[in-house]
Amino acid sequence: MHTNRKALWAVRQSGLPTVVRPCPDCSGHRHRPSGKIRVNASGKLLDVWLLLSCAWCDRTSKVAVHERVHVSSLEPARLVAYENNCPSVVQELTMSASLAAKNGYRLDWTGTWRVEPHTPLYALDDPTPLTVGVRFELPAPVRVERLLMLGLGLSRSAVRRMVADGRIRLPQALALDAKAHRDFELTLHGPGAVDEAKQAHLLDTPAVAGVVPSAAQSPHPLRRATAGA
Numbered sequence: 001m002h003t004n005r006k007a008l009w010a011v012r013q014s015g016l017p018t019v020v021r022p023c024p025d026c027s028g029h030r031h032r033p034s035g036k037i038r039v040n041a042s043g044k045l046l047d048v049w050l051l052l053s054c055a056w057c058d059r060t061s062k063v064a065v066h067e068r069v070h071v072s073s074l075e076p077a078r079l080v081a082y083e084n085n086c087p088s089v090v091q092e093l094t095m096s097a098s099l100a101a102k103n104g105y106r107l108d109w110t111g112t113w114r115v116e117p118h119t120p121l122y123a124l125d126d127p128t129p130l131t132v133g134v135r136f137e138l139p140a141p142v143r144v145e146r147l148l149m150l151g152l153g154l155s156r157s158a159v160r161r162m163v164a165d166g167r168i169r170l171p172q173a174l175a176l177d178a179k180a181h182r183d184f185e186l187t188l189h190g191p192g193a194v195d196e197a198k199q200a201h202l203l204d205t206p207a208v209a210g211v212v213p214s215a216a217q218s219p220h221p222l223r224r225a226t227a228g229a
């Protein structure tokens with residue numbers, strides 16, 4: 001019987017990305033947000049900067065968020081958030097890929113996320129397909145293969161085998177070595193369909209029935225991988 005089974009994997013935030021660009025004072029390249037935003041007004045024109053601290057020497061440097069913009073072009077609430085160093089806006093600016101591109105620096109997302117996979121234990125053995133919704137709490141680029149390894153507790157080779165066998169089905173646009181940074185869905189297919197096809201084949205060819213069933217009863221490599229994880 002086919003029921004619509006669903007699971008949710010959450011990609012949770014465990015830190016902010018590091019801003020990677022040369023420090024003018026030392027040979028360091030890694031910066032973290034200082035927690036401050038600076039707003040300078042010149043008549044009706046505003047400059048807004050995100051302030052960073054060098055992780056090595058602590059020197060403060062600026063990232064241009066808005067340059068010479070008319071005060072009326074900013075949402076009043078947004079301006080208040082800038083003036084008050086609103087932590088969620090500091091976070092948002094620090095994680096912004098467009099701000100990084102505009103200012104010519106790279107974001108290092110290492111150690112900024114973890115996966116909370118809420119998958120039923122029997123997911124890999126149940127023949128009924130399981131839809132897994134992957135939800136991103138932050139726009140961290142996550143390699144799909146690594147996400148699957150962490151989500152399923154499987155080795156890289158086991159994940160590759162399951163994708164090759166069609167037991168893990170990814171969206172068409174998403175390759176195993178691609179990086180995802182926004183929500184998507186995948187489906188897990190149990191071994192049932194494959195095994196049933198094998199059984200049907202065995203019934204048709206009784207000559208090999210004495211050999212193959214013992215192979216069918218041997219532990220599935222995936223179960224060994226799961227148990228070892």
Ligand SMILES: [Zn+2]
Pocket residue numbers: 023024025026027028054055056057058059
């Ligand atoms: Zn420095």
